[in-house]
Amino acid sequence: MYVKILYIELMNFNLKHPLCFLLILFSAQLQAQAQKKYVMVIHGGAGTILKKNMTPEKEAAYVAVLKQALQVGYDQIHSGKSSLDAVEASIHVMEDSPLFNAGKGAVFTHDGRNEMDAAIMDGSNMAAGAVAGVTVIRNPISAARAVMEKSEHVMMVGPGAEAFARQAHLEIVDPKYFYTRERWDGLQQAIKEDSLKAVLDHGSKKSMKLGTITKDYKFGTVGAVALDQAGNLAAGTSTGGMTNKKYGRVGDAPIIGAGTYANNATAGISCTGWGEFYIRNVVAHDISAMMEYKKVSLAVAAKAVLEKVGKMGGDGGLIALDRRGNVTMPFNTEGMYRGTVTADGKIEVLIYK
């Protein structure tokens, strides 16, 4: 297998000299043998996350929840359960924590509501499920999975999606459940800045826009990608969207191909960032397509696609795991809450660059 993979990679670099080929083959084979096999990767959002703004307590709290999310997902895979089970279980931990912008702790819309989106995809059969604009489902990722498994649809939005979730016996909560003081204060701050901005921009073309995006209020999605013992990939993403969002705005998280995608032939991907740019670039599918059609590695494809987002003016990050257990977690922001667990159970969590 190494020979085949290496040959393809060498072809891309046009290093066709037989001696060169053998040399690289030998060293890369040694490297591949030593390479870790990752079974799960998660993120808790990218954005302006700077060490100087973080207290040791807050940092420890984030690290603890990320570790717990990885442990829970690892336990599923280790016990022989599916990558879908691992992704769902891991995202539950982050949705249930007030620290992340998903489930409990979701940001508020302009109208003071918590409107959440989520998607999940099964790389083994390319089945997918997504919900958008839901307000009473405790774990939106489970609603996405129910859409995939208990209906013939892929996407459901708003009150219709909630009616489906009730009939699928998912846990329904009072919208107050999602309230956190920090997110509420965040909305008040955003509204204040927004009205200030509107005054400053008075008469300019910018202020004519009905839906403007306030910098640094656009991040915080959570996501997970897992590879199970059967070799199946799954990816999931869950988010509260953007603080102060209006007009039923939907970002990339619940859009299959944009924020979430999984395909056993290539990789599983979950994105976080300025969703509009991720939709326009069909980021998650573009990484998969580049791997499939251009025969480049996961890391090369992910880097190239994130560069497209950056060139267009967008920012954020993503996590991706391929069918051989290679992982990549690029981002073009100050930081991204992220972590991995390898087949031996070793957990690693990172926050800054």
Add this chain to the structure above:
Amino acid sequence: MYVKILYIELMNFNLKHPLCFLLILFSAQLQAQAQKKYVMVIHGGAGTILKKNMTPEKEAAYVAVLKQALQVGYDQIHSGKSSLDAVEASIHVMEDSPLFNAGKGAVFTHDGRNEMDAAIMDGSNMAAGAVAGVTVIRNPISAARAVMEKSEHVMMVGPGAEAFARQAHLEIVDPKYFYTRERWDGLQQAIKEDSLKAVLDHGSKKSMKLGTITKDYKFGTVGAVALDQAGNLAAGTSTGGMTNKKYGRVGDAPIIGAGTYANNATAGISCTGWGEFYIRNVVAHDISAMMEYKKVSLAVAAKAVLEKVGKMGGDGGLIALDRRGNVTMPFNTEGMYRGTVTADGKIEVLIYK
């Protein structure tokens, strides 16, 4: 340019012999010179469209509206306006006609409502806009364009999208405007078949599903792709979704990358068919990615991607136009309402295989 294109295509077929290369080059060059340049392509939905079920009057009515939609779009391009203008104007004609499942004539949801979705994309800068689940906007394609041009968002759903449309001064109508007797009867028929099916399926695994899809009630989307004098591509799609749909189901039409996509580097694409399969296969973007990364022609890519949909059990069709004015309109159903107009203004309309 021909040399470069041909060389790339030959590489894919591994026909590297110099003589073979020259021979094919010569014949293909002659062919290319004679090839028509299409400036616009439209569809009015794919499905079980059989000549034996069609009256001459009904057929003439469809042909007339398709020709009008093409003429209106052509006039925009011919007068120097943008491909976006052409796509919007052309889709207006089909949205305003009760014959197609978009705007006036949209199918009914299970609850007896008309919930519409639309998307538009500008291939010159990859800007995009989409709305889903809107019930009072006369022309959903214009709402999608307003989201793209008058907000920083890409997608808005439900009442939020309608509030935005009002503020953007789009035409708002009473939901009754969308009523047609034929679609209402279609819903009653679907509900009857559904309850019959539920009885027949009683106790089987299938009947446990909450959202099932009734065959032949899933089609009828409209779409347009145009290439303007500046060489810019644009694509748009508008739909009433699926008769008897429940739970706020959203199909592929408003999903950028699935049912709608445009990129000047490759092509503009608009899809129609069993939306769930189009979302899972990220159809429109997959065609573009295959052209970009695998260096295959528009027709080869579109055929390959539609085959993926078919293999998974999905059906439908699509229209696509590349930056050189090549067009392809594959479908794996009995028929697809479709038409083209070339740079010289010649209109062609087709319905059956």
